[in-house]
Amino acid sequence: xxxxxxxxIAGGTGSGKTTVARAIYDRVGKDRIEWISHDSYYRNFDxxxxxxxxxxxxxxxxxxxxxxxxxxLDVLAKGSxxxxxxxxFATHSRNLEKTQRVEPxxxxxxxxxxxxxxxxxxxxxxxxxxxxxxPDIRFLRRLTRDIESRGRSLKSVIDQYLTTVRPMxxxxxxxxxRHADLIIPEGGENQVALDAIISRVEHLLA
Numbered sequence: 001x002x003x004x005x006x007x008x009i010a011g012g013t014g015s016g017k018t019t020v021a022r023a024i025y026d027r028v029g030k031d032r033i034e035w036i037s038h039d040s041y042y043r044n045f046d047x048x049x050x051x052x053x054x055x056x057x058x059x060x061x062x063x064x065x066x067x068x069x070x071x072x073l074d075v076l077a078k079g080s081x082x083x084x085x086x087x088x089f090a091t092h093s094r095n096l097e098k099t100q101r102v103e104p105x106x107x108x109x110x111x112x113x114x115x116x117x118x119x120x121x122x123x124x125x126x127x128x129x130x131x132x133x134x135p136d137i138r139f140l141r142r143l144t145r146d147i148e149s150r151g152r153s154l155k156s157v158i159d160q161y162l163t164t165v166r167p168m169x170x171x172x173x174x175x176x177x178r179h180a181d182l183i184i185p186e187g188g189e190n191q192v193a194l195d196a197i198i199s200r201v202e203h204l205l206a
Contacts, residue, residue, distance in 0.1 A: 004034075004076060004108045005204050006124055007197075010116040010176055011131030012169050013059075014141030016187020020131055021111045023188050027198050032205070034105045036072070038112025041065045042087045044094040053092035054156070059113070059168035066118050069110070073124050076104045089150045106205055113169075116176035127200060130180035131187045135166075 007024065011017045025035050041064050045053050057063060065085075072082040083099035102108075115121060116128055139161060146152040177183060184193045 004106055005126050007109045007127045008115045008125035009111040009129045012138050012173050013113055013165055014138035015131040015133040017111050017131050019188030021109050023194050028107055028201055032105055033107040034102050035109045038115055040084050040087050041069045046093045057164045059164045061114055066121055070120050076108060079104045113173050116179045117172045122179060128179055128181045130177045130183045132183050132185050133187055
């Protein structure tokens with residue numbers, strides 16, 4: 001058996017990827033699993049002005065330092081821990097004074113909208129999942145999250161959705177669905193799909 005078993009969870013913004021990841025994490029057990037968000041690897045735009053940062057297309061693959069995530073997965077596969085960056089969405093910059101240590105475990109979840117769109121990342125994923133949720137529900141979830149948790153205004157969320165989020169979803173995220181081993185409608189509410197995933201993970205670990 002390959003160790004760790006890497007589970008990739010992709011899907012559009014607000015699709016319920018985090019809910020699915022949390023369900024897997026809780027059921028596999030925190031002593032056997034680690035969880036990495038692709039969002040943590042946004043490039044550091046600390047040298048940009050606030051106005052310049054708001055113009056960055058954060059839904060394009062180039063905005064993420066995926067090559068660092070790939071290296072981290074290779075290090076974890078060799079049995080060593082890694083220091084994952086901490087990204088602060090309110091300021092669009094990395095916290096250079098803080099990292100999150102991730103230990104090698106039997107299972108590693110990698111979650112993010114572009115997880116299945118990156119070839120080198122995809123090569124390292126053993127179980128590829130795509131959370132499929134209708135666009136209107138995804139938009140409303142993103143709107144609520146960005147206003148309540150990330151300090152964004154209603155206008156800024158709508159503008160970003162129309163100018164980058166929706167076009168990049170159609171160009172990169174939606175096409176990556178074809179690489180999925182399992183497409184999960186209804187996200188974390190789909191207990192049948194979650195049971196099948198957990199059963200597969202337990203089989204690989206047995």
